[in-house]
Amino acid sequence: MISGLxxxxxxxxxxxxxxxxxxxxxxxxxxxxxxxxxxxxxRLLLHLGAGWDLPELPPGxxxxxxxxxxxxxxxxxxxxxxxxxxxxxxWGWKDPRNSITIEFWESLMPxxxxxxxxxxxxxxxxxxxxxxxxxxAAACRLWLQYYGSLLEHVxxxxxxxxxxxxxxxxxxxxxxxxxxxxxxPVCSAPVADEVRDMVNKTLHHEKASLEQLLASDCxxxxxxxxxxxxxxxxxxxxNTQSPNPALTTTAVPRDSAPGEKGDLLLRGRFHAEVxxxxxxxxxxxxxxxxxRQFLENxxxxxxxxxxxxxxxxxxxxxxxxxxxxxxxxxxxxGMLSYKRSQYAALQGRVEATLKETKPMWxxxxxxxxxxxxxxxxxxxxxxxxxxxxxxxxxxxxxxxLLGTLTHITAVTTGHRAGGSFxxxxxxxxxxxxxxxxxxxxxxRIRIS
Numbered sequence: 015m016i017s018g019l020x021x022x023x024x025x026x027x028x029x030x031x032x033x034x035x036x037x038x039x040x041x042x043x044x045x046x047x048x049x050x051x052x053x054x055x056x057r058l059l060l061h062l063g064a065g066w067d068l069p070e071l072p073p074g075x076x077x078x079x080x081x082x083x084x085x086x087x088x089x090x091x092x093x094x095x096x097x098x099x100x101x102x103x104x105w106g107w108k109d110p111r112n113s114i115t116i117e118f119w120e121s122l123m124p125x126x127x128x129x130x131x132x133x134x135x136x137x138x139x140x141x142x143x144x145x146x147x148x149x150x151a152a153a154c155r156l157w158l159q160y161y162g163s164l165l166e167h168v169x170x171x172x173x174x175x176x177x178x179x180x181x182x183x184x185x186x187x188x189x190x191x192x193x194x195x196x197x198x199p200v201c202s203a204p205v206a207d208e209v210r211d212m213v214n215k216t217l218h219h220e221k222a223s224l225e226q227l228l229a230s231d232c233x234x235x236x237x238x239x240x241x242x243x244x245x246x247x248x249x250x251x252x253n254t255q256s257p258n259p260a261l262t263t264t265a266v267p268r269d270s271a272p273g274e275k276g277d278l279l280l281r282g283r284f285h286a287e288v289x290x291x292x293x294x295x296x297x298x299x300x301x302x303x304x305x306r307q308f309l310e311n312x313x314x315x316x317x318x319x320x321x322x323x324x325x326x327x328x329x330x331x332x333x334x335x336x337x338x339x340x341x342x343x344x345x346x347x348g349m350l351s352y353k354r355s356q357y358a359a360l361q362g363r364v365e366a367t368l369k370e371t372k373p374m375w376x377x378x379x380x381x382x383x384x385x386x387x388x389x390x391x392x393x394x395x396x397x398x399x400x401x402x403x404x405x406x407x408x409x410x411x412x413x414x415l416l417g418t419l420t421h422i423t424a425v426t427t428g429h430r431a432g433g434s435f436x437x438x439x440x441x442x443x444x445x446x447x448x449x450x451x452x453x454x455x456x457x458r459i460r461i462s
Contacts, residue, residue: 051091136232138157
């Protein structure tokens with residue numbers, strides 16, 4: 015109820031798709047609990063071996079290294095909420111598990127303002143017994159642990175305690191006090207009427223007074239804690255028998271069986287698994303909603319373009335660009351068609367030529383063999399011609415050499431009467447048919 019009042023007053027708690035679904039008969043107005051913070055708290059408690067119904071955390075857990083992934087997820091959530099405020103004066107989130115993990119959130123946001131909603135322990139015990147089948151003593155112990163953790167870790171200047179019952183007795187005064195202590199602007203008249211209507215519509219199912227609490231067999235520390243919270247909310251001096259009752263809340267005797275802690279841990283793990291699945295479903299729902307909104311916007315734009323007049327559509331920059339691109343596409347299409355036709359004609363000619371010349375291929379092969387044979391024969395004739403030329407040149411040189419040798423012989427031996435040396439004439443007449451070795455032998459004979 016108080017979260018709904020703050021949302022109406024301008025505190026950004028998230029989008030409609032971010033909240034846990036409302037349950038008819040249990041909370042008709044809605045829980046106003048953000049999926050992301052709810053699931054992160056559940057996973058953090060499960061990692062520490064605790065749960066909403068087993069809020070006993072190890073000492074120094076906030077400084078442990080294995081908490082780093084949760085710290086990173088929390089910073090992403092905080093950043094996303096800050097970016098989505100949409101002009102609202104403040105943002106926040108509601109989750110009862112914050113009472114257990116408040117030390118973790120304060121380490122990320124120093125000076126965090128905490129709204130502590132206080133309700134009579136007997137009313138809380140009756141509600142938990144009806145919804146979760148928790149005994150009266152166990153419910154009172156949970157109540158004491160939750161509020162003890164808040165008083166221990168949240169300084170007095172950072173917490174605003176508001177009493178649930180005051181919203182039914184004097185709603186205007188309590189709402190005004192809450193806004194002033196949070197530093198939020200006072201609600202306008204229409205918003206104030208909506209906030210007042212929310213209070214009137216809320217069903218106060220379980221009712222109990224302070225006298226009934228005092229007359230019950232509730233733990234005295236619970237009564238003392240309730241009195242202290244009421245006094246702080248009403249601005250009265252705080253009188254407590256214990257200097258700091260919050261320090262003793264985790265050592266409250268248990269009235270459960272020895273195996274109850276294990277059962278509670280299993281129940282906590284079940285809640286964490288449900289939270290993870292619900293967070294995944296919620297993420298998919300949000301993406302689906304964004305996609306649906308995009309499709310609706312796109313459909314609206316198409317409808318607007320369809321209803322534009324022809325004149326307006328022709329002068330629209332998009333229409334002019336579209337016409338230019340259309341003309342260019344038509345020209346490119348025509349050029350491409352012409353090139354394709356040229357290619358088809360050329361391919362047809364090649365295929366026709368191949369078809370016509372195919373029967374002549376054997377003849378071409380025989381002709382090529384004949385040409386090759388002629389070429390080889392021509393090469394042989396050419397070689398023989400070269401040999402004939404060389405032989406003729408050799409004969410000419412031989413003839414010249416014989417003449418020179420004859421002259422040398424005549425000069426060497428002198429000239430005799432009656433002619434040359436006997437037999438030399440025969441040699442000279444037959445020098446064409448002589449070879450050099452025979453001639454040299456004759457010369458040696460004549461000279462000797």
